[in-house]
Amino acid sequence: MAQLEEDAANFEGLARDVAQWSSQFQAELKNRPVAASTGRGLPKRMLALNGNGARSAFDDFTAHIAPQLSASAGPRYLGFVTGGATPASIMADWLVAATDQNVAAPGDSIATEVELQAASWLLELFELPSSFEGILTSGATASNVLGALCARQHAGSQQNLDIAKAGLSGSEIEVFAATPHASMQKAFSFSGLGRDAITFVPCLPNSEKxxxxxxxxxxxxxxxxxKIVVASAGTVTGTDFDDLREISKLCKIHKAWLHVDGAFGLFARLMPSCKHWTEGIELADSITADAHKWLNVPYDCGIFFCKHPKILQQTCSVAAPYLDIDNTLPAFMDRGIENSRRFRALPVWMSLLAYGKNGYQxxxxxNCAQALALAKWISDSNDYELLVECKLNVVVFRPVGSRDKEVKIALKKIxxxxxxxxxxxxxxxxAAIRAAFSNWQTSMKDVKIVCNALKSLTGKDLV
Ligand SMILES: Cc1ncc(COP(=O)(O)O)c(C=O)c1O
Structure with a gap:
């Protein structure tokens, strides 16, 4: 393995070049095309028999991959709810790779303690009670899976069944939700209850609430x-918030588990004027949020808060003699989907330390002011129409009078x-077009650039 030894000997220079390339990429984000044209693809190559080393792999990255990357980390990527990455979190993510800790169990490293502290800081950030315990996941989908699995375990225990141990046989479980995110249906598919386990509750008129x-x-x-109730704190299109106070009361009466998906909506709690939207969330049994969205840490990082660590532990516990490590701290492999786990807590920990509650507020x-500015421009325009009042960070619109196919064409042109x-x-x-603001780099100047891009496509150019 002479090549590995050579790379190790040259690591300092390689690391410096990669850091330099990364900072240049960051600096150019606002100028490169936001979506990459991926038409070129990768050159067809067989697996190398003998590799050419890290320097050559880096050269191949810069030649073939870098030009075809999107500016998803940049200020005008308004697709999905993508978030960016703060400077502190990028640095931390490099350190995650360099230190390569496995946060499966405590005992050999401080990494578990870092995740515990990061989780308790997140509770402080969202002003949630310390009766919740937190774990970092690979994303909101994974957190929703944990929510579905814990809810299932709880529903089983009400029927004297240990579903994690013996399976679903003989259980009776019904799930209620109004506008669950698609990942929630995926979560119930994983749980064995099935996507069809969800009984859809009607929404209030002209709303996703x-x-x-x-x-x-x-x-x-x-x-x-x-019974399980899945509520939304910020639906993906209308950014509607379910009445969590009322729902939690009903859950208490019917002994139903309440899971709240607040992947990005939980961040509304950082704004005093919006905090009441999530009133009652403290009464939930479990909550999903995403760190790789509005917390602006690199992928992949989600958050799962649960008030019942015992149920989470029953669901995820890994019983194997070689894993019997004596420690007072919890083993996160017993509380999450993976056994071996990335040190994803470090970017959260460092970014919270670097920017604090005020920075995130x-x-x-x-971002919400930017969304509002775009929404106002659209409302005032003769070419576009706003479909939903902009309440948080999402703008939903379409070219005036356009329908399904035309909306799709317009989106492609935009x-x-x-x-x-x-x-x-x-x-x-x-059909509608969605623009979601969730990146620290976005400024009002970017909103102007977006408005100018929309303005450049009017009338026949648009559809
Ligand atoms: C409300 C909600 N829940 C869950 C998810 C899934 O998140 P992830 O892509 O991090 O798995 C999203 C993603 O957009 C979301 O908006």
Whole structure:
């Protein structure tokens, strides 16, 4: 393995070059096309028999991969809810790779303690009670999976069943949700309950918010012994918040597990004027949030808060003699999906330390003001129409009078300007364009650039 030894001997120079390349990439983010044209692809090559070393692999990266990367970390990538990466979190992520800690169990490293502290800082950030315990996951989908699995375990225990041990046989479980994120259905598919386990609760008119009167009668009528309610704190298109106070009351009456998906909506708690939207969330059994979205740490990093660590432990516990490590701290492999786990807590820990609660509060407020400015421009324009009032960080619109196919064409044209990247959405059954602000680098100047890009495509150019 002479090549490995040579690379190790040259590591300092390689690391310096990679750091330099990375800072240049960051600096150029605002100038490169937001969505990469991926037409060129990769050259077809067989697996190398003898590799050429790290320097040559880096050269191949810069030649073939770098030019085809998107500016998803940059200020005008408004697709999905993508978030950026703060300087402190990027540095931390390099350190994660360099130190390569496995945060499966405590005993050999401080890494578990870092994750515990990061989780408790997140509770402070969101002003959630310390009765919740936190674990970092690979993303909100993984957190929703944990939510579905814990809820399932709880529903089983109400029927004297240990589902994690003996399976679902004989259990009766019904799930209620109004506008669950698609990943929640995936979570119930993983859980063995199935995507069809969800009974859809109607929404309030012209909204994605759950009609709690409907939930009340549906819970009353349900014959299932185990009940689960999935509520939304920020739906993906309308950014609607379910009435968590009322829902938690109903859950208490019907002994239902309450899981709240607040992947990005939980960050509304950082703004005093919006905090009441999530009133009652402290009564939930479990909560999902994403760190790789509005916390602006690199992928992949989600957050799962749970009030019942015992249930989480029953669900995820790994019983194997070689894993029997004596320690007072929890082993995160017993609380999450993976056994071996990335040290993803470090970017969260370092970024929270670097920017504090005020820094994040300003970031969220700034992004919401930018979304509002774009929404206002769209409302005033003759060519576009706003479909939903902009309440948080998402703008939902379409070219005036356009429908499904035309909306798709317009979105393609908008993205092909290279100035902005947006993604599709559905509002009340009709095609829409979604722009979500969640990056620390975005400024009002960027909003102007986006408006100019939209302005450059009017009338026939648009559809
Ligand atoms: C409300 C909500 N839940 C869950 C998810 C899934 O998140 P992830 O892509 O991190 O798995 C998203 C992603 O957009 C979301 O908006």
């Amino acid at each position: 759950m009609d709690t009167n409907a939930l009340k009668s549906m819970l009353k009528q349900s014959k299932s012994k185990g 300003q970031l969220v407020e700034k 993205n092909s300007t290279g100035k902005v990247y947006m993604t599709p959405g559905i509002w009340q059954g009709e």
